[in-house]
Amino acid sequence: xxxxxxxxxxxxxxxxxxxxxxxxxxxxxxxxxxxxxxxxxxxxxxxxxxxxxxxxxxxxxxxxxxxxxxxxxxxxxxxxxxxxxxxxxxxxxxxxxxxxxxxxxxxxxxxx
Amino acid sequence: xxxxxxxxxxxxxxxxxxxxxxxxxxxxxxxxxxxxxxxxxxxxxxxxxxxxxxxxxxxxxxxxxxxxxxxxxxxxxxxxxxxxxxxxxxxxxxxxxxxxxxxxxxxxxxxxx
Numbered sequence: 712x713x714x715x716x717x718x719x720x721x722x723x724x725x726x727x728x729x730x731x732x733x734x735x736x737x738x739x740x741x742x743x744x745x746x747x748x749x750x751x752x753x754x755x756x757x758x759x760x761x762x763x764x765x766x767x768x769x770x771x772x773x774x775x776x777x778x779x780x781x782x783x784x785x786x787x788x789x790x791x792x793x794x795x796x797x798x799x800x801x802x803x804x805x806x807x808x809x810x811x812x813x814x815x816x817x818x819x820x821x822x823x
Numbered sequence: 824x825x826x827x828x829x830x831x832x833x834x835x836x837x838x839x840x841x842x843x844x845x846x847x848x849x850x851x852x853x854x855x856x857x858x859x860x861x862x863x864x865x866x867x868x869x870x871x872x873x874x875x876x877x878x879x880x881x882x883x884x885x886x887x888x889x890x891x892x893x894x895x896x897x898x899x900x901x902x903x904x905x906x907x908x909x910x911x912x913x914x915x916x917x918x919x920x921x922x923x924x925x926x927x928x929x930x931x932x933x934x935x936x
Contacts, residue, residue, distance in 0.1 A: 743923065754827070754913055754927030800865070804923050811856075811917075811925060815865035 713738040715803050717814035724821055728791055732817045734784040734801030742806040746775050746786045749798040749816070758786070758799075791821045826850070827916050829928035836935050842901040844931050846914030854917040855897040856881075856925070857889065859910040866913065872897055904935045 715736045724730050736744070743762045747755035759768045759775040761784070768775050772789045788795055801814040830845035848855065856871040858881075868881030870889040878889050886908060890898040901908055911932050915925040 745924065752832075752930065752932070754915075754930050755925075756927070757924055760924065802925070810868075811923075813866040815863060 713803075713805065713810075713812050715801055715812045715814040717799075717801050717817050719817060720815070721818040722820070724791055724819070726791060726793060726821050726823050729787065729789050730791060730819065731788075732786040732799050732801075732819070734786070734814055736782050736784070736801070736803045736812070736814075738782075738803040738805050738812050740806045741779060741782075742804045744775075744777055744784050744804075745802045746773070746784075747800040747802060749800060751797070755800055788819075791819075793821050793823065795819060796821045827914060827926050827928040829912075829914050829931050831931050832929060834931060834933045836901075836904050836933065838905060838935055840901075840904045840935075842904050842933065842935075844899040844901075844912055844914075844933070846897045846899070846916075846928055847895055848897075848916035848926070849895065850916055850918075850926065851894065852916040852918060852926075853894070854919070855891070856915040856917060857887075857897065857899045858913045858915065859883070859908075860913055860930075861910050869899065901933075904933075906935050909933060909935045 718733045745760045746758045749755040761777040774787045777784045798816040800816045803812045827848045857869045858866040872878045872891040888900045914928040917925045
């Protein structure tokens with residue numbers, strides 16, 4: 712069964728600190744993995760995309776890694792800011808069909 | 824810039840009402856999806872469409888229908904709204920190819936009372 716699991720479910724960190732969010736998936740055959748950021752009351756916005764051959768991708772203070780062998784991805788946020796408070800969703804696409812498989816997200820709160 | 828627009832940010836409807844949620848995209852994408860998002864459950868697929876007048880059921884289609892009369896517009900219809908359809912509804916327009924990306928609208932927070 713194609714599944715995407717994220718951890719932790721929620722996280723609170725101090726402004727300026729780093730954090731890492733995890734995503735494990737069983738989606739097969741794998742095409743790509745995206746991390747989305749969803750601000751409260753808004754639609755998700757793509758942060759990074761990685762295909763099978765890419766194992767790291769950066770977007771400013773966000774760095775995503777992918778291990779296609781173990782089917783794990785992480786999103787590392789450096790020097791967190793209050794505006795990083797949001798839900799982060801891991802989304803995996805298979806090569807067949809147009810389906811997306813969503814994790815339930817990690818809710819990040821950055822406090823001053 | 825890519826744009827997906829949902830007709831309402833917030834809606835309050837009564838039980839039994841017929842509800843229309845509209846979504847318009849300006850990217851000429853063929854693929855459009857409707858999801859609902861609930862705490863702890865993530866995004867769940869209701870219906871999707873590959874082309875005009877084409878529709879496919881997602882994981883939770885019961886109580887919903889859709890309409891795609893024009894390529895840019897994909898409508899979600901709640902035939903008779905019920906309280907368990909209170910949720911955040913997200914429309915997505917999706918690119919083709921290997922680096923597929925979903926562009927989301929801002930969401931519609933629907934409350935059924």
